[in-house]
Amino acid sequence: QKEVEQNSGPLSVPEGAIASLNCTYSDRGSQSFFWYRQYSGKSPELIMFIYSNGDKEDGRFTAQLNKASQYVSLLIRDSQPSDSATYLCAVNNGGLTGGGNKLTFGTGTQLKVEL
């Protein structure tokens, strides 16, 4: 069973602080990793993806990948109340014969940014 584990939270951080969201995965063969943000009642929105070990930065967001330890994290700098949402980690378990790919999602971490 290929699994993706996330702490459900809620993770509460004050406005302006750094929020750190973590995710571990079981399939060592996973090659690509994604962070989605989901507001209550809405659909998941892609924030970042990362393929290689190390850090990838995009504005206030930094994704970190460590394949040896099988974890991926998302840092949100200068957190804003509008960042309050559930953050889903998704792991690509491989391509499908015939095309398309298969993502395994975690249950998500709820982030609350407090004024």
Next chain:
Amino acid sequence: ETGVTQTPRHLVMGMTNKKSLKCEQHLGHNAMYWYKQSAKKPLELMFVYNFKEQTENNSVPSRFSPECPNSSHLFLHLHTLQPEDSALYLCASSQGQQLYEQYFGPGTRLTVT
């Protein structure tokens, strides 16, 4: 229209009804997906199509019947559903290759009474 669209956004149906969910993607992608999202559970992949050919059926009950007439349109036909099928049904699309990210539509909130 841009991105991935889904209709209807909300649907209430009885257990004996037949209804269909529609998804359309305007991103030029090859692959389309149906997911089910229930409260407190991770997204569950249901079906995958690439160039309108089904490449994955994740052991979904036959009361859910997908249809993909072309790379831009995807349907989910529903019949004799159960109350436990009430959930948010999400459509997504991606390039067909392995590593590419998936983009989601707004979803259909389904309630089975």
